[in-house]
Amino acid sequence: MDLKELYSQIITENSRSTRNRRPVPGATISLEGVNPSCGDDITLQLRVEDGVVQDAGFIGSGCAISQASASLMIDDIIGKTEEEARRLIKLFFGMIKGEADGDELDDLEDAAALQGISHTPARVKCAVLAWHTLEEALDGKQPEEF
Amino acid sequence: MRRFSDDFPILSQDNNGKRLVYLDNGATTQKPQQVLDAVNRYYLTENANPHRGVYDLAMRATDAHENSRAAVAKFIGAPEDSVIFTQNTSEGLNLIAYSYGRAFLKPGDEVLIYVAEHHSNLVPWQWVAKTTGAELKYLYPDENGRLTVEELDKKINERTKVVAVAHVSNVLGLETPVEEIVKRAHAVGAVVVLDIAQSVAHMPLDLVKLDVDFAALSGHKIYAPMGVGAVYGKKALLEKMPPFLSGGDMIAAVHEYRTTYAEVPRKFEAGTRNVGGEVGLAAAMEYVSSVGWDTIVSQEEALIAQTLEGMNVLPYVKVYGEATAAGRHGVISFNIDDVHPHDVATILDSDGVCIRAGHHCAQPLMEHLGIGSCCRASFALYNTEEDVQALLQGLKHVREVMGLGS
Ligand SMILES: Cc1ncc(COP(=O)(O)O)c(C=O)c1O
Ligand SMILES: [Zn+2]
Numbered sequence: 001m002d003l004k005e006l007y008s009q010i011i012t013e014n015s016r017s018t019r020n021r022r023p024v025p026g027a028t029i030s031l032e033g034v035n036p037s038c039g040d041d042i043t044l045q046l047r048v049e050d051g052v053v054q055d056a057g058f059i060g061s062g063c064a065i066s067q068a069s070a071s072l073m074i075d076d077i078i079g080k081t082e083e084e085a086r087r088l089i090k091l092f093f094g095m096i097k098g099e100a101d102g103d104e105l106d107d108l109e110d111a112a113a114l115q116g117i118s119h120t121p122a123r124v125k126c127a128v129l130a131w132h133t134l135e136e137a138l139d140g141k142q143p144e145e146f
Numbered sequence: 147m148r149r150f151s152d153d154f155p156i157l158s159q160d161n162n163g164k165r166l167v168y169l170d171n172g173a174t175t176q177k178p179q180q181v182l183d184a185v186n187r188y189y190l191t192e193n194a195n196p197h198r199g200v201y202d203l204a205m206r207a208t209d210a211h212e213n214s215r216a217a218v219a220k221f222i223g224a225p226e227d228s229v230i231f232t233q234n235t236s237e238g239l240n241l242i243a244y245s246y247g248r249a250f251l252k253p254g255d256e257v258l259i260y261v262a263e264h265h266s267n268l269v270p271w272q273w274v275a276k277t278t279g280a281e282l283k284y285l286y287p288d289e290n291g292r293l294t295v296e297e298l299d300k301k302i303n304e305r306t307k308v309v310a311v312a313h314v315s316n317v318l319g320l321e322t323p324v325e326e327i328v329k330r331a332h333a334v335g336a337v338v339v340l341d342i343a344q345s346v347a348h349m350p351l352d353l354v355k356l357d358v359d360f361a362a363l364s365g366h367k368i369y370a371p372m373g374v375g376a377v378y379g380k381k382a383l384l385e386k387m388p389p390f391l392s393g394g395d396m397i398a399a400v401h402e403y404r405t406t407y408a409e410v411p412r413k414f415e416a417g418t419r420n421v422g423g424e425v426g427l428a429a430a431m432e433y434v435s436s437v438g439w440d441t442i443v444s445q446e447e448a449l450i451a452q453t454l455e456g457m458n459v460l461p462y463v464k465v466y467g468e469a470t471a472a473g474r475h476g477v478i479s480f481n482i483d484d485v486h487p488h489d490v491a492t493i494l495d496s497d498g499v500c501i502r503a504g505h506h507c508a509q510p511l512m513e514h515l516g517i518g519s520c521c522r523a524s525f526a527l528y529n530t531e532e533d534v535q536a537l538l539q540g541l542k543h544v545r546e547v548m549g550l551g552s
Contacts, residue, residue, distance in 0.1 A: 001162050001492075001495070001496045003493060003496050003547050006492070007489070007493070007547050007548060007549075009549065012547075012548050012549040013549070016484070037504065038487075038488045038503065038504055038519065039488075039504060039505055039518045039519045040488070041518070061486075061518055062486060062488070062518075063486035063487075063488035063489050064485070064486060064489045064548065065488075065489070067486075120492070122492070122495075123488075123492060126488065
């Protein structure tokens with residue numbers, strides 16, 4: 001296990017960053033994603049207008065990997081079309097599965113720092129939580145009512 | 147001094163290139179060669195379906211089943227005919243809650259449990275309360291994480307019909323005052339259910355003397371294989387309770403439209419049992435007895451005291467429940483400032499140290515403590531001072547890796 005790769009400065013700093021940790025005014029989509037096994041919990045909020053993610057933010061708590069991943073994802077998707085966001089999600093999943101590598105990952109920008117997770121299966125769920133929630137949000141999934 | 151870790155083959159392996167330091171014994175313990183051999187011997191020489199054959203081999207399998215029951219009974223201070231084999235504590239507590247609770251609880255009754263309960267001593271009671279109309283009430287710890295007599299006096303009343311508590315909380319690690327609970331519960335005619343999952347491997351038990359009405363344990367937390375556990379119940383109560391599961395082996399006679407049940411404890415043992423596991427459980431208890439309680443208790447207490455001492459000087463470590471070894475058994479839960487438990491566990495893992503991170507199946511307690519999750523180091527008779535040092539070094543390492551200084 002390479003801890004330097006897993007907990008690089010980008011990850012530790014972004015896990016504590018408050019930049020994207022905020023509710024989104026006028027959000028059109030709000031969806032919670034949880035990892036029951038470790039308790040990572042994020043609520044992703046998006047303002048999507050004319051097929052473009054105009055604004056995004058999240059609130060929640062969890063491990064450094066899950067929180068950094070959420071924050072870095074939001075950096076990636078603000079201003080992008082839904083279509084582009086979906087392509088980034090695919091790219092991120094591909095990176096985690098070890099299927100996408102090298103220059104391909106440039107579009108993920110700093111989120112590519114999470115590549116190390118592909119060697120740490122126990123933490124994959126943490127890394128993909130935000131991206132998985134984003135995918136569900138774009139698919140129009142509604143929060144379940146009990 | 148004898149190194150007990152030598153009896154546990156799995157402990158000689160590496161973990162991430164470091165010596166394996168196993169401190170997740172509250173979740174499950176490792177198994178000594180003596181237990182593995184006993185299970186193997188059963189399948190190599192004695193296996194048949196107990197109670198279902200007249201041939202010699204089946205008689206020997208029946209003996210293995212019943213002798214294991216006798217060994218378990220003796221170990222926990224219970225009469226043989228009051229011990230039921232289960233899969234684990236969860237099944238045991240479900241048996242008690244459903245079988246006793248559904249038959250004897252009614253609207254207006256109260257079931258009293260501790261907010262620190264493991265979900266398996268909580269969810270079944272929620273469900274039973276919902277279906278019988280009884281009310282579920284909670285006991286809360288004081289600011290030191292202890293369940294006090296004052297709290298008991300406030301909550302136990304003439305409506306209380308069941309008090310269900312863990313002997314030792316799997317998160318706080320602190321012993322509950324069983325004698326005080328039993329005295330008060332019995333005074334109002336309530337039964338006491340004791341979850342001994344976390345105490346059975348760490349202290350001698352005499353359930354008859356404790357005078358609890360029911361108890362449940364898991365073999366895998368006391369060096370036995372997974373998939374076997376036991377319930378103790380006072381015979382008179384077990385006799386008036388309906389069966390939990392029904393079908394093969396738990397009957398006396400079956401007719402098209404009615405059935406009479408087997409005698410206790412077989413009334414509660416439907417279907418073919420995990421006899422290999424039962425043999426393993428008996429062997430595990432024999433192993434613990436051979437090590438001796440004096441050795442186990444003094445050794446574990448010393449390790450816990452050392453760990454707490456080491457943690458208490460690290461300003462960024464917070465221990466849950468009073469951070470003393472007194473009345474603490476096997477478990478220390480803690481958090482590191484500004485680091486999520488999940489990250490702590492990953493970084494410790496890279497140092498070879500296995501601990502648990504999460505809500506520990508005790509979410510109401512997490513809520514009560516105002517945390518989402520925590521880390522837990524838990525000990526067994528094979529742990530050593532070296533293991534404690536590896537954990538404490540690891541905690542400093544965690545802060546460094548997260549860029550917080552140590
Ligand atoms: C106090 C307590 N009760 C119940 C259980 C449930 O045990 P099992 O999972 O073996 O059923 C556990 C362990 O996880 C426990 O620590
Ligand atoms: Zn996580």
